[in-house]
Amino acid sequence: MILLYDGSFEGFLTLVYEVYYQKLEPKVIYKKIPSKLCFEEIYTIETDINKAKKVFTSLQKTFSKSHLNTIYHVFLCDSQNFEYDLLSFIQLGFKKQNNLSNITHPSIFYIDTLEKEYLRLAHRMYGFVRFEELDDKIFYAKVETKFNILILLGNHFNKRLGNHPFIIHDIHRSLAYIKENNFRGIKEVAAFETPLHSDDEKHFKTLWKTFFHSVAIENRKNHKLQKQLVPLIYRTYMCEFQDD
Amino acid sequence: MKLSINDKIAILADGAKYDVSCSSSGSDASYKTGELGNTHNSGICHTFTSDGRCVSLLKVLLSNVCVYDCAYCINRVSNDIPRTAFTPRELADITINFYKRNYIEGLFLSSGIIKNEDHTMLLLLQTLRILRHEYKFNGYIHVKLIPGSSKELIAEACLLANRVSSNIELPSSKSLALLAPDKTKEKLLQPLKHAREITMERNAKPISMSTQMIIGATGESDFEILKLSSNLYQKALLKRVYYSAYIAVNNHKNLPIPEFSVPPLKREHRLYQADWLLRFYGFSYDEILRENENLDIQFDPKTFWALQNLHLFPVDVNKVSQEVLIRIPGIGIRGAIKILQARRFKKLGFEDLRNLKISLKKAKYFIIADKDYQKSIPLYEDRLKLALIKSAQDIIQPSLFDMSIYTGEI
Numbered sequence: 001m002i003l004l005y006d007g008s009f010e011g012f013l014t015l016v017y018e019v020y021y022q023k024l025e026p027k028v029i030y031k032k033i034p035s036k037l038c039f040e041e042i043y044t045i046e047t048d049i050n051k052a053k054k055v056f057t058s059l060q061k062t063f064s065k066s067h068l069n070t071i072y073h074v075f076l077c078d079s080q081n082f083e084y085d086l087l088s089f090i091q092l093g094f095k096k097q098n099n100l101s102n103i104t105h106p107s108i109f110y111i112d113t114l115e116k117e118y119l120r121l122a123h124r125m126y127g128f129v130r131f132e133e134l135d136d137k138i139f140y141a142k143v144e145t146k147f148n149i150l151i152l153l154g155n156h157f158n159k160r161l162g163n164h165p166f167i168i169h170d171i172h173r174s175l176a177y178i179k180e181n182n183f184r185g186i187k188e189v190a191a192f193e194t195p196l197h198s199d200d201e202k203h204f205k206t207l208w209k210t211f212f213h214s215v216a217i218e219n220r221k222n223h224k225l226q227k228q229l230v231p232l233i234y235r236t237y238m239c240e241f242q243d244d
Numbered sequence: 245m246k247l248s249i250n251d252k253i254a255i256l257a258d259g260a261k262y263d264v265s266c267s268s269s270g271s272d273a274s275y276k277t278g279e280l281g282n283t284h285n286s287g288i289c290h291t292f293t294s295d296g297r298c299v300s301l302l303k304v305l306l307s308n309v310c311v312y313d314c315a316y317c318i319n320r321v322s323n324d325i326p327r328t329a330f331t332p333r334e335l336a337d338i339t340i341n342f343y344k345r346n347y348i349e350g351l352f353l354s355s356g357i358i359k360n361e362d363h364t365m366l367l368l369l370q371t372l373r374i375l376r377h378e379y380k381f382n383g384y385i386h387v388k389l390i391p392g393s394s395k396e397l398i399a400e401a402c403l404l405a406n407r408v409s410s411n412i413e414l415p416s417s418k419s420l421a422l423l424a425p426d427k428t429k430e431k432l433l434q435p436l437k438h439a440r441e442i443t444m445e446r447n448a449k450p451i452s453m454s455t456q457m458i459i460g461a462t463g464e465s466d467f468e469i470l471k472l473s474s475n476l477y478q479k480a481l482l483k484r485v486y487y488s489a490y491i492a493v494n495n496h497k498n499l500p501i502p503e504f505s506v507p508p509l510k511r512e513h514r515l516y517q518a519d520w521l522l523r524f525y526g527f528s529y530d531e532i533l534r535e536n537e538n539l540d541i542q543f544d545p546k547t548f549w550a551l552q553n554l555h556l557f558p559v560d561v562n563k564v565s566q567e568v569l570i571r572i573p574g575i576g577i578r579g580a581i582k583i584l585q586a587r588r589f590k591k592l593g594f595e596d597l598r599n600l601k602i603s604l605k606k607a608k609y610f611i612i613a614d615k616d617y618q619k620s621i622p623l624y625e626d627r628l629k630l631a632l633i634k635s636a637q638d639i640i641q642p643s644l645f646d647m648s649i650y651t652g653e654i
Contacts, residue, residue, distance in 0.1 A: 103585055103586050103600065104600075109600065126284070127288040127291070127300075130346060130347070131346050139345070159282045160275060160281055160383070204342065207250060207342075210250050212293065212299070214257035215303060216297070217262070217295045220489075223294060
């Protein structure tokens with residue numbers, strides 16, 4: 001059996017509900033109808049807020065805070081097909097919480113590993129995000145990431161940028177974490193114009209590039225190692241890797 | 245001629261680049277609502293330079309003017325190079341602006357000796373005062389303690405910085421006398437001892453400290469070097485010792501000639517691996533090496549140790565403690581933790597270990613896992629060596645700059 005849901009968190013929780021009460025045994029779970037020919041029965045989950053809430057409440061009752069976080073984090077790995085394994089993670093947890101530390105179970109190990117990858121990506125981006133100062137003094141950063149890590153980035157920079165307003169713009173997902181006036185949180189980006197930079201912006205970018213090149217030791221040059229540590233995919237918005 | 249800020253940063257970053265430390269780890273979150281800056285316990289790398297080193301801090305000299313004449317140093321007084329200095333205000337402003345753009349975690353400030361030690365230390369402190377008091381900056385600050393500066397100044401540095409350091413430069417007093425006539429081992433360690441005393445009076449925990457020594461400029465063996473590091477760790481004086489492969493920048497009768505000298509990078513790498521064994525794997529320096537020996541270049545120190553101690557192997561991964569697991573070549577702290585967690589649920593064979601993404605390439609020669617053990621190579625040193633060399637062609641050595649969540653360093 002193939003299960004189909006709408007890709008939302010509520011939709012996924014509804015799926016957990018239906019699987020339990022209707023005793024479904026899915027082989028695969030998709031967000032969209034697969035374009036490939038298939039001979040399996042397809043069952044579409046209709047997202048139902050009340051069912052989702054029920055599942056959410058019992059998740060909160062049964063699962064520890066750190067396991068709940070695992071579920072959120074894995075759900076934000078939106079470019080992976082995590083659904084099947086996340087479903088069995090939740091089922092195993094409802095049966096017995098101790099199951100969740102059994103990393104010899106393939107689904108538990110998969111979820112464990114995926115969460116680590118998610119957190120590692122966030123940690124990397126804590127360093128690789130680059131803000132630019134705009135003419136209205138807002139700090140603005142663009143990101144393109146494999147997983148949706150906006151909320152972690154937002155919380156991280158909330159703590160370090162003091163009272164400065166800032167925007168982190170997730171280009172592919174058309175989402176932005178915004179901190180301005182009294183608002184802090186994620187909004188959808190409807191339209192977007194290339195912003196104007198402050199007068200100082202160019203000066204500090206130049207200084208940074210000069211520093212970046214001066215601090216490297218010629219006799220130890222190792223571009224292969226550098227590429228391993230900052231893969232090209234991360235370099236798009238890192239100004240030290242861009243030509244003027 | 246007046247230099248622009250851009251010229252200054254080029255010169256003063258260039259002068260600081262031989263300092264290895266760039267870590268920003270080990271400080272708990274320090275943010276205050278509404279103020280700028282925070283530290284992250286495991287440290288954050290903001291970029292990597294073309295030599296593959298992590299950039300976490302704005303690492304610069306306040307000035308490259310220096311009255312000392314240390315043979316190995318690019319900034320020694322007898323070198324004819326352009327000299328300049330930041331004002332404390334200039335440097336504080338750059339730091340803040342870099343920080344806001346998320347280029348850096350904070351500042352690593354060092355300096356040549358301007359006029360005298362106290363005067364230099366005071367200038368460094370002025371920069372820190374502006375950052376901490378005026379700009380309310382709570383990010384990471386690492387400051388060099390200037391050997392020979394007064395105790396009061398060192399006390400203030402300990403209040404303002406997250407980490408302080410003083411480089412012992414060379415692994416023995418004899419080498420120091422030969423190459424750095426203005427410095428002695430006692431003088432170089434003095435500020436660290438002061439800093440420890442001062443912070444212990446205030447807190448139960450001493451301030452985080454590190455040091456650095458140059459490898460390959462003088463004749464000490466790796467045994468001597470590791471013994472020195474081990475002593476410094478044991479007295480809990482230091483958090484980190486950094487090793488820096490000597491890069492010949494000057495001509496000097498007691499030093500390798502620049503044109504013919506290649507920095508001993510492989511040796512440096514092995515020393516870091518051995519240092520890891522000292523700090524995280526429960527090894528003592530005399531287990532790793534015997535008197536006057538150097539580390540093996542072909543095998544990493546843990547594999548080399550295992551080959552010398554085959555009577556302790558093979559070990560049963562389903563039975564032995566974490567202390568024994570981490571001594572198996574090819575199994576690190578992370579691997580050991582996974583094994584401990586998984587074996588509560590079932591007896592682990594080779595297939596289970598592979599499923600847990602634990603590499604068996606090296607480890608398989610040294611372990612028993614349920615009914616599995618490797619049968620083709622007998623447990624003799626030379627047979628194992630051959631097998632390991634053969635398989636090593638496709639083993640990727642773990643990078644020393646690996647971002648490890650356990651070590652929290654670079």
